[in-house]
Amino acid sequence: MHPATYDAWNHSSRGSWISHRETKLMLSLLGPVSGASLLDVGAGTGHFTGCFAEHGFQVLGLEPDLDMLQYARNKYSDISFVRGEAENLPFGDLSFDYAAAVTSLCFVSKPEPALKEMWRISKRGILLGLLNRSSLLYLRKAGSGGYKGARWDSVSRVRKWMRLLDPYPARIRWGTAVFFPGGSVIAQTLEHTLPQHLPFGSFLAFYCEKN
Numbered sequence: 465m466h467p468a469t470y471d472a473w474n475h476s477s478r479g480s481w482i483s484h485r486e487t488k489l490m491l492s493l494l495g496p497v498s499g500a501s502l503l504d505v506g507a508g509t510g511h512f513t514g515c516f517a518e519h520g521f522q523v524l525g526l527e528p529d530l531d532m533l534q535y536a537r538n539k540y541s542d543i544s545f546v547r548g549e550a551e552n553l554p555f556g557d558l559s560f561d562y563a564a565a566v567t568s569l570c571f572v573s574k575p576e577p578a579l580k581e582m583w584r585i586s587k588r589g590i591l592l593g594l595l596n597r598s599s600l601l602y603l604r605k606a607g608s609g610g611y612k613g614a615r616w617d618s619v620s621r622v623r624k625w626m627r628l629l630d631p632y633p634a635r636i637r638w639g640t641a642v643f644f645p646g647g648s649v650i651a652q653t654l655e656h657t658l659p660q661h662l663p664f665g666s667f668l669a670f671y672c673e674k675n
Contacts, residue, residue: 526550530547560585562589618663626672634675
């Protein structure tokens with residue numbers, strides 16, 4: 465998808481609502497983070513990099529695709545973006561307080577090396593935003609449009625990934641959001657009544673914390 469097209473969707477009425485729900489979930493898992501440093505792995509157009517910056521993080525975006533990278537740099541001139549691969553992060557151990565990957569790992573065939581790299585460079589923990597296989601969105605959109613080629617994950621699969629991290633996380637928190645991805649008024653109203661620990665939201669978020 466062209467960067468401008470993807471970014472325009474994020475700022476549409478439905479896209480903005482979904483983005484807001486996803487960001488709110490991720491921040492609720494992290495807790496207070498004012499001034500903490502964060503590497504956004506697979507930053508894409510920089511949308512979530514910008515969201516993290518707005519909520520008090522000192523952020524750096526990392527993106528392998530040149531077109532996406534240039535778009536992000538042009539749009540967010542006050543944020544630094546570098547080119548790099550998730551599986552081989554060009555940073556030393558414990559370089560950032562946090563590392564995050566928001567739906568970017570869904571397009572990495574083997575996410576385990578990327579997770580190990582994110583764990584290596586983070587002091588406090590890692591944050592993942594994933595596509596949830598146990599969701600209405602999966603039933604409606606898997607394999608089509610912007611979701612073509614994406615992997616859809618589950619709570620049990622992600623927990624298996626966590627066993628590969630050394631040291632093993634001291635705490636693991638997760639939740640889901642966007643239970644009714646159509647984004648209608650009724651969908652948005654119902655969203656506020658459902659607890660984030662229901663495993664059926666379209667967006668699956670995990671936070672793994674170090675000691």
